[in-house]
Amino acid sequence: MISQNNRKVVEKDDVVIKFVGDSGDGMQLIGSMFSETIALAGEDLSTFPDFPAEIRAPRNTIAGVSGFQVHFGFKKVLSPGDLCDVLVAFNPASLKSNLKNVKRGATIIVDENSFDEKIMEVIGYTSNPLFDGSLSEYNVIHAPITTLARETLKPLGVDNKTAEKTKNMFVLGMLFNMFNLPIAATEEYLKKRFAKKPHLIELNMLVIRNGFEFANTIEAIPSIVVPKTQLKPGKYRNIHGNDATAWGLMAAAEKSGLQLFLGSYPITPATEILMELAKHRELGVKTFQAEDEIAGITSAIGASFSGSLACTTTSGPGLSLKSEAMGLAVITELPLVIVNVQRGGPSTGLPTKSEQADLLQVLYGRNSEAPMIVIAASSPADCFYTAYETAKYSLEHMTPAVCLTDGYIGFGSEVMEIPKMSEMPEIKPRIAKARNDSEGKFLPYSRDPETLAREWAVPGTEGLRHRVGGLEKSDVYGEVSTDPFNHEKMMNLRHEKVQRIANKLPLQEFIGSADADMLVVSWGGTKGQVQGAVEEANQQGLRLAHAHFRYINPLPTNTKELLSSFKKILVCELNMGQFVAYLRINFPEIPYLQYNKYQGQPFTVVELVDKFNQILKG
Amino acid sequence: MGVIRNSIEKSAVQLTKEDFVSDQMVKWCPGCGNHSILNSVAKVFPEIGYKKENYVIISGIGCSSRFPYYMNTYGFHGIHGRAHSIASGVKIANPSLSVWITTGDGDSMAIGGNHFIHLIRRNIDVNVMLFNNQIYGLTKGQYSPTSPLGAKTKTSPYGTIEHPFSVGELVIGAQGTFFARVIDNNQAMMTEVMFEAAKHDGTSIVEILQNCVIFNDKVHEQISAKDVRDDMQLHLKNGERMIFGKEKNKGIHLNGYKLEVVTLGENGITEEDILVHDANDVDPGIHLMLAKLEYPVAVGVIRAASFPTYDDLMEEQIRTVKESSPIKCMDDLLNSGDTWEIK
Ligand code: SF4
Numbered sequence: 010m011i012s013q014n015n016r017k018v019v020e021k022d023d024v025v026i027k028f029v030g031d032s033g034d035g036m037q038l039i040g041s042m043f044s045e046t047i048a049l050a051g052e053d054l055s056t057f058p059d060f061p062a063e064i065r066a067p068r069n070t071i072a073g074v075s076g077f078q079v080h081f082g083f084k085k086v087l088s089p090g091d092l093c094d095v096l097v098a099f100n101p102a103s104l105k106s107n108l109k110n111v112k113r114g115a116t117i118i119v120d121e122n123s124f125d126e127k128i129m130e131v132i133g134y135t136s137n138p139l140f141d142g143s144l145s146e147y148n149v150i151h152a153p154i155t156t157l158a159r160e161t162l163k164p165l166g167v168d169n170k171t172a173e174k175t176k177n178m179f180v181l182g183m184l185f186n187m188f189n190l191p192i193a194a195t196e197e198y199l200k201k202r203f204a205k206k207p208h209l210i211e212l213n214m215l216v217i218r219n220g221f222e223f224a225n226t227i228e229a230i231p232s233i234v235v236p237k238t239q240l241k242p243g244k245y246r247n248i249h250g251n252d253a254t255a256w257g258l259m260a261a262a263e264k265s266g267l268q269l270f271l272g273s274y275p276i277t278p279a280t281e282i283l284m285e286l287a288k289h290r291e292l293g294v295k296t297f298q299a300e301d302e303i304a305g306i307t308s309a310i311g312a313s314f315s316g317s318l319a320c321t322t323t324s325g326p327g328l329s330l331k332s333e334a335m336g337l338a339v340i341t342e343l344p345l346v347i348v349n350v351q352r353g354g355p356s357t358g359l360p361t362k363s364e365q366a367d368l369l370q371v372l373y374g375r376n377s378e379a380p381m382i383v384i385a386a387s388s389p390a391d392c393f394y395t396a397y398e399t400a401k402y403s404l405e406h407m408t409p410a411v412c413l414t415d416g417y418i419g420f421g422s423e424v425m426e427i428p429k430m431s432e433m434p435e436i437k438p439r440i441a442k443a444r445n446d447s448e449g450k451f452l453p454y455s456r457d458p459e460t461l462a463r464e465w466a467v468p469g470t471e472g473l474r475h476r477v478g479g480l481e482k483s484d485v486y487g488e489v490s491t492d493p494f495n496h497e498k499m500m501n502l503r504h505e506k507v508q509r510i511a512n513k514l515p516l517q518e519f520i521g522s523a524d525a526d527m528l529v530v531s532w533g534g535t536k537g538q539v540q541g542a543v544e545e546a547n548q549q550g551l552r553l554a555h556a557h558f559r560y561i562n563p564l565p566t567n568t569k570e571l572l573s574s575f576k577k578i579l580v581c582e583l584n585m586g587q588f589v590a591y592l593r594i595n596f597p598e599i600p601y602l603q604y605n606k607y608q609g610q611p612f613t614v615v616e617l618v619d620k621f622n623q624i625l626k627g
Numbered sequence: 628m629g630v631i632r633n634s635i636e637k638s639a640v641q642l643t644k645e646d647f648v649s650d651q652m653v654k655w656c657p658g659c660g661n662h663s664i665l666n667s668v669a670k671v672f673p674e675i676g677y678k679k680e681n682y683v684i685i686s687g688i689g690c691s692s693r694f695p696y697y698m699n700t701y702g703f704h705g706i707h708g709r710a711h712s713i714a715s716g717v718k719i720a721n722p723s724l725s726v727w728i729t730t731g732d733g734d735s736m737a738i739g740g741n742h743f744i745h746l747i748r749r750n751i752d753v754n755v756m757l758f759n760n761q762i763y764g765l766t767k768g769q770y771s772p773t774s775p776l777g778a779k780t781k782t783s784p785y786g787t788i789e790h791p792f793s794v795g796e797l798v799i800g801a802q803g804t805f806f807a808r809v810i811d812n813n814q815a816m817m818t819e820v821m822f823e824a825a826k827h828d829g830t831s832i833v834e835i836l837q838n839c840v841i842f843n844d845k846v847h848e849q850i851s852a853k854d855v856r857d858d859m860q861l862h863l864k865n866g867e868r869m870i871f872g873k874e875k876n877k878g879i880h881l882n883g884y885k886l887e888v889v890t891l892g893e894n895g896i897t898e899e900d901i902l903v904h905d906a907n908d909v910d911p912g913i914h915l916m917l918a919k920l921e922y923p924v925a926v927g928v929i930r931a932a933s934f935p936t937y938d939d940l941m942e943e944q945i946r947t948v949k950e951s952s953p954i955k956c957m958d959d960l961l962n963s964g965d966t967w968e969i970k
């Protein structure tokens with residue numbers, strides 16, 4: 010099909026587009042603006058920013074390349090996608106480092122002004138890739154974008170430096186044309202962003218319009234049509250994983266009628282949760298930026314003791330520092346939500362790269378046996394529900410709980426149907442009622458016979474004065490005790506209390522047929538890619554089922570039964586095999602296969618499908 | 628002892644010491660200075676007058692940190708060094724509690740040093756009783772950050788080669804708004820000073836020179852013994868001249884940038900030459916010199932300056948942001964910003 014001006018019209022179910030350039034060149038900005046527009050146009054989408062650890066890495070180097078990937082389409086978009094249909098590269102380094110992620114035949118838009126000979130030489134191009142034929146498999150559109158942006162603003166007397174900064178807006182205009190998107194939504198976005206510098210709104214809009222017009226003149230730019238989304242009717246928004254976590258905690262506080270307290274120390278990639286919660290004093294959120302990780306968690310333990318929904322947020326290395334205090338929360342049997350946004354390790358490791366690095370740490374990384382709830386979020390929007398649920402079970406069962414997310418879903422975004430607070434599950438904290446001193450001594454470690462949870466006796470309440478602490482407590486009375494049998498009893502009680510939560514959890518589900526040749530198992534932030542890969546492989550003729558785990562400790566009650574009902578089980582995870590090790594501990598009689606990747610990068614659908622084929626076809 | 632004005636709810640009835648005595652057996656060594664501290668606290672809590680359920684005592688690890696078990700209040704026996712951060716959370720979360728920390732020189736000056744200085748810097752309205760016996764008692768006699776250079780202990784058999792912290796100097800360096808020093812054998816002064824600490828809005832640090840009979844006996848003897856104490860201690864009283872000595876004839880005079888001990892009637896010295904104590908002075912200059920003074924040793928309230936507290940600022944911020952924000956509940960927030968409908 011050919012459009013009026015001879016441009017090819019392409020229909021696609023979904024599109025992956027990636028913006029790459031120097032980290033100072035506004036890739037995150039153009040990526041966010043593009044995705045906001047896409048979302049408002051009613052597409053389902055998922056995004057992922059990919060940036061270097063340095064704030065301003067050296068310009069025009071591979072190490073300094075920053076990226077932002079957007080995956081959108083009319084059916085449920087499961088992940089930010091792996092290979093690009095469109096790559097926008099603002100400099101040679103970003104083209105060089107991203108070409109491996111581009112589909113054959115994809116459209117590549119480059120700013121030819123940036124292809125300076127010296128720069129190309131430094132990053133290892135011996136000839137100009139735009140002209141030496143090395144990109145012949147792609148639809149390359151190279152335009153002097155910087156010059157065009159500069160020319161647009163020249164008549165207004167804008168200086169060159171300012172004008173050049175709008176080159177990403179020029180490209181944005183081209184893309185709006187390419188995807189037949191309205192420009193109006195972006196104007197709203199700019200109005201918000203530049204509320205204090207209104208003259209910039211006009212400049213940017215002018216450049217966007219010029220980019221839009223420019224695209225009309227280039228025949229090589231396809232006109233891509235993505236049918237409108239088939240999301241079910243409802244009200245939607247785009248949300249980042251870390252913001253969703255923050256909002257989930259706030260929602261749990263509101264639902265339970267408690268004040269939210271966060272004690273936290275900044276650490277990549279968890280800091281956004283602290284920043285987001287710090288904004289919400291209007292809803293009574295108290296954020297305490299502590300002097301270190303230990304103060305982050307211990308202040309939260311104090312806030313929990315005095316009756317708040319208390320949380321601490323961190324990433325792997327920070328969690329290591331919190332270990333002793335996590336044990337304190339276990340033995341004092343206080344509610345506490347610990348959010349761990351995982352990153353690659355060990356030690357400082359890969360701060361901006363994601364890995365499912367800390368599963369064993371959250372399960373076992375404390376002195377003695379100190380069991381706690383562990384729930385893992387499976388996507389950016391699911392961070393909201395996971396944080397909410399973690400808080401709910403922690404409050405209702407009087408035990409600390411870990412909400413496990415990772416940098417990939419924390420930084421990523423996706424479309425979320427806006428939940429209604431009235432439809433969120435009830436949360437009933439076990440707050441002990443005031444009593445008369447004449448009613449006898451309050452027994453802080455007496456328990457609910459069903460859940461084994463003790464009561465939460467909040468300071469300031471009459472008749473409940475008591476002491477808690479890190480020394481072993483006597484059952485019922487909560488006094489310091491070194492009695493050997495009491496200790497054994499308390500160890501069992503703490504374990505059993507967490508295990509009994511399984512009775513409240515939904516059963517583990519799986520997608521696919523019960524007599525599939527293999528069950529693919531995943532957990533946490535890899536859901537999108539693994540589900541996408543299973544669907545793809547099944548289309549290619551394999552017979553796979555997929556079980557994705559959110560509840561890690563306790564595991565759903567039917568886990569063993571489910572796993573034993575399949576011939577083969579393949580556990581896929583982004584580490585050296587932590588979940589599979591955990592399953593082996595719990596259900597040693599089941600044979601497991603495992604597929605592990607630890608490159609600080611998500612799975613790709615392609616590599617997963619290859620692995621499935623390799624196992625089943627030999 | 629005056630009146631305490633703050634938002635913590637007072638008891639309708641006059642409480643007594645018995646209301647605060649716990650049923651737990653006190654397990655400190657006989658003769659330990661801690662017993663007298665416990666007695667003073669049990670006496671001063673009814674004087675302060677809050678409802679008994681509004682007191683919370685929080686500790687870390689060490690002999691001093693067993694304190695919460697021996698008082699019938701809400702209590703939290705934490706982990707080593709973390710009493711300050713636990714207490715910060717308790718107070719920020721619920722400012723209408725009266726929060727007390729019992730800690731030692733190991734707990735606060737070593738493992739919890741970071742939390743100690745940041746608690747003080749933030750001026751969170753909690754009261755710290757720091758038992759300074761210059762030794763680790765619970766682990767049986769190792770030197771601490773306040774042990775003097777050369778002190779021979781189990782981990783410094785040839786004498787320490789570390790310079791000690793001075794608690795007061797550290798407190799003032801960390802922007803402390805309240806610092807007092809007392810000695811465990813003077814219960815009257817202890818109760819008086821603890822009352823002042825409760826009255827102070829902000830972090831109050833009371834250094835208690837405490838005797839560990841087992842591992843560091845008589846460490847404060849040169850200043851605390853009956854026969855020398857009047858000559859060795861300068862009991863500070865706000866608004867009064869810094870006069871001390873058995874004969875009440877010695878005083879502190881500011882000579883250039885230094886404090887010096889002078890004798891009234893000698894070299895033409897009159898009362899007019901003696902400094903008047905101003906604990907409320909915002910400038911900590913003289914307070915720092917008093918805290919460091921080795922002869923005489925300053926006791927009583929050295930500094931009590933008025934600065935906004937963290938907890939008040941937090942409540943104030945919440946109030947003002949609430950007033951101006953259109954977002955009143957989670958549904959408002961979830962539906963704010965860019966949203967769209969699919970029909
Ligand atoms: S060891 Fe020392 S400080 Fe500890 S209880 Fe005994 S005398 Fe007191």
